[in-house]
Structure formats: structure tokens, C-alpha cells
Amino acid sequence: YALVRDRLADLGAALRRSLARMITLTVLTVPFVYLLLQAEEAYAGSRYFHFSIITLLAFAAAAVLVPPIRQIANERLDRLIGARSTHHRRALLDFSRQAASFTDAGDLTARARFELTAHFGLSAADVLVHDSRGRFAPHDGWRMAGPMPDAADIADLVAYFRQVRAPLIAEEIRAREPSAPAARALTALSLAQASAAFELRTAESLEGILLLGARVDGEPFSIEDVEALTILSNQLATALRNVRLAADLAQSREVIARSERLSAIGTLAAGLAHEIRNPLVSIRTFTQLLPERLDDPEFRSRFLDLTLSEVDRICALVNELLAFARPA
Numbered sequence: 001y002a003l004v005r006d007r008l009a010d011l012g013a014a015l016r017r018s019l020a021r022m023i024t025l026t027v028l029t030v031p032f033v034y035l036l037l038q039a040e041e042a043y044a045g046s047r048y049f050h051f052s053i054i055t056l057l058a059f060a061a062a063a064v065l066v067p068p069i070r071q072i073a074n075e076r077l078d079r080l081i082g083a084r085s086t087h088h089r090r091a092l093l094d095f096s097r098q099a100a101s102f103t104d105a106g107d108l109t110a111r112a113r114f115e116l117t118a119h120f121g122l123s124a125a126d127v128l129v130h131d132s133r134g135r136f137a138p139h140d141g142w143r144m145a146g147p148m149p150d151a152a153d154i155a156d157l158v159a160y161f162r163q164v165r166a167p168l169i170a171e172e173i174r175a176r177e178p179s180a181p182a183a184r185a186l187t188a189l190s191l192a193q194a195s196a197a198f199e200l201r202t203a204e205s206l207e208g209i210l211l212l213g214a215r216v217d218g219e220p221f222s223i224e225d226v227e228a229l230t231i232l233s234n235q236l237a238t239a240l241r242n243v244r245l246a247a248d249l250a251q252s253r254e255v256i257a258r259s260e261r262l263s264a265i266g267t268l269a270a271g272l273a274h275e276i277r278n279p280l281v282s283i284r285t286f287t288q289l290l291p292e293r294l295d296d297p298e299f300r301s302r303f304l305d306l307t308l309s310e311v312d313r314i315c316a317l318v319n320e321l322l323a324f325a326r327p328a
Contacts, residue, residue, distance in 0.1 A: 113127070116229075121215050122212050125143065127236070128148075128149070136209060144192050157188055157189070167199075168182075170189055195215075198210040207236075208237070279314050283311070
């Protein structure tokens with residue numbers, strides 16, 4: 001039976017599996033049958049063999065049928081009451097597929113807003129991105145119903161995240177006695193007319209703050225909502241960091257290229273200065289000797305020839321430099 005069922009070519013493996021199944025069946029069946037017979041004798045005064053066999057077969061059938069019935073029930077329940085989870089999974093899957101392809105922070109935050117409002121059923125959503133100057137600001141306009149938080153409000157939100165290390169859900173904070181940082185953060189959240197805030201933090205830095213409006217259907221944030229939004233926030237924080245690092249890398253490459261160009265220009269200038277200084281030294285030397293040897297015809301002729309040739313050499317260098325700088 002084991003060879004046919006498991007398609008085992010190894011007889012030893014077949015015997016081991018068969019023995020393991022026999023032991024498991026014995027351990028589960030023998031105590032059950034013993035308790036069943038004892039119950040029959042205690043309540044009816046005698047043991048009924050046929051009733052025991054039927055009961056044993058019924059429990060065996062139930063054990064066989066429970067797994068497929070449970071799977072079918074889970075699928076039906078997911079379709080009836082798990083539609084929200086399905087939307088969450090679809091939103092997370094879509095965003096994770098596209099987050100790595102963005103090279104602009106504005107496009108990335110716009111996509112995140114779309115996923116939050118379309119698949120999570122939120123009335124509004126916006127991202128305050130932390131820039132290189134330490135400020136928090138949206139990329140393409142403020143989308144929440146209330147005014148944009150100022151520096152003090154953002155400082156209260158950051159202090160709450162630093163202390164609690166958890167999302168800020170307005171309903172949960174109001175349901176209990178909030179601490180002083182939580183109360184200040186809740187005030188900042190209420191001014192922006194937001195219902196929740198999530199910290200966009202990676203292991204290296206704080207990338208921004210995600211502010212969310214209320215659900216369109218008026219329902220509170222469930223545990224599944226908070227878990228899915230936390231996952232999306234982590235993905236968004238990582239994507240924002242990658243975009244910022246890519247921008248820094250492009251800027252560094254530009255700075256390096258500019259430095260290389262400046263270095264090349266400096267090398268060219270140094271070489272040109274050396275080439276011009278050599279003729280000037282010769283002209284200067286002969287000019288200094290000219291008053292003493294003015295009456296020497298050979299010296300005057302030599303001075304004239306050398307001066308003209310050295311001046312021509314300088315003119316040729318200048319012409320070459322102008323030709324190099326002129327657009328082709």
C-alpha cells in the first residue's frame with residue numbers, strides 16, 4: 001500500500017513510513033476505542049460492538065472530511081467578509097512592484113496617495129517628505145482637509161514616533177488616557193484633520209511622515225488596516241530613501257565630472273603658461289643685453305631673429321588655444 005500510495009522505490013523507506021503511520025493510528029485509535037467501550041458499559045450496562053464500529057467509522061470520516069471542508073469555508077468567508085484584506089494585499093502587491101522603478105519623489109508620493117485612496121478607501125492622504133535641509137514638505141501641494149502642520153506640529157509628531165515607535169491612530173489615542181507627547185501629537189493630527197499618521201523611517205534615517213484621512217465608509221481602522229498600512233509605509237520609506245540616494249549619486253557624479261574638468265583646465269593652463277614663459281625668458285634676456293651690445297651688428301641681427309621667432313611661437317600657442325575653445 002505504501003509503495004502504491006507514495007510511489008516509493010525504496011522498500012526501507014516504505015516500511016518506515018508504514019510503521020510510522022501504524023504507530024500514529026494505534027496511538028490515536030486505541031485510547032478512543034477504549035474510552036468509547038467504557039462509556040457504553042457505564043451508561044448502558046453492556047458493550048455494543050456494532051455501535052462502536054459505526055462511531056469509529058463516523059469519526060474517521062469526519063477526520064478525512066474536515067480539511068477540505070475547512071478550506072472551502074475559509075475561501076467562502078474570505079469572499080464574504082475578507083474583501084478588505086483582498087484589497088489590502090492587492091494594493092501592497094501593486095505598490096511593491098512599482099516602488100522600485102520610481103526615480104522622482106513626487107511621482108512616488110503621488111502613486112502612494114493613489115493606492116491609499118483607491119484600495120484602502122481613505123478620504124485623503126499626503127506625504128511630508130524630509131528634505132536635505134531638515135524641513136518636512138509635500139512635493140506637489142497639500143491634499144489634506146486641514147492646514148499643513150507647521151514646524152512645531154511636526155516636531156510633536158516626530159517626538160511621539162521617537163518615544164512610542166508605533167503608528168499614531170487618533171481613535172486609539174482618544175480611547176485611553178494619553179501621555180503628554182501623545183496628546184500634543186493628537187492635537188497636531190487634529191489640526192490637519194487627519195485620522196492617522198505613520199512614520200516613514202528606515203534603519204538609517206527619517207524619510208518623512210504619512211498622514212491619512214478618515215475612511216470613506218466611516219468605519220474605524222481595523223488591525224488588518226493598521227498592519228497593511230504599516231507595511232506600505234515601510235515600503236514607501238525605503239523607496240524614498242532609494243530615490244534620495246539616486247539623486248545624491250547623480251549629484252556626486254556631476255561634482256566629480258566638474259572637478260575633473262577643472263583639473264583638466266588647470267593642467268592645460270599650467271602647460272600653456274610654461275610654454276609661453278620659455279619664449280618670454282629668451283626675449284627678456286636678449287632685451288637686457290641689448291643696451292650693452294647695441295653696436296654689435298651680429299647681436300642685433302640675432303636678437304631680431306630670435307625675438308620674432310619667439311613672438312611667433314607665442315602667437316601660435318594662442319591661436320591653438322582659441323581653436324580649441326571655438327565650437328566645432
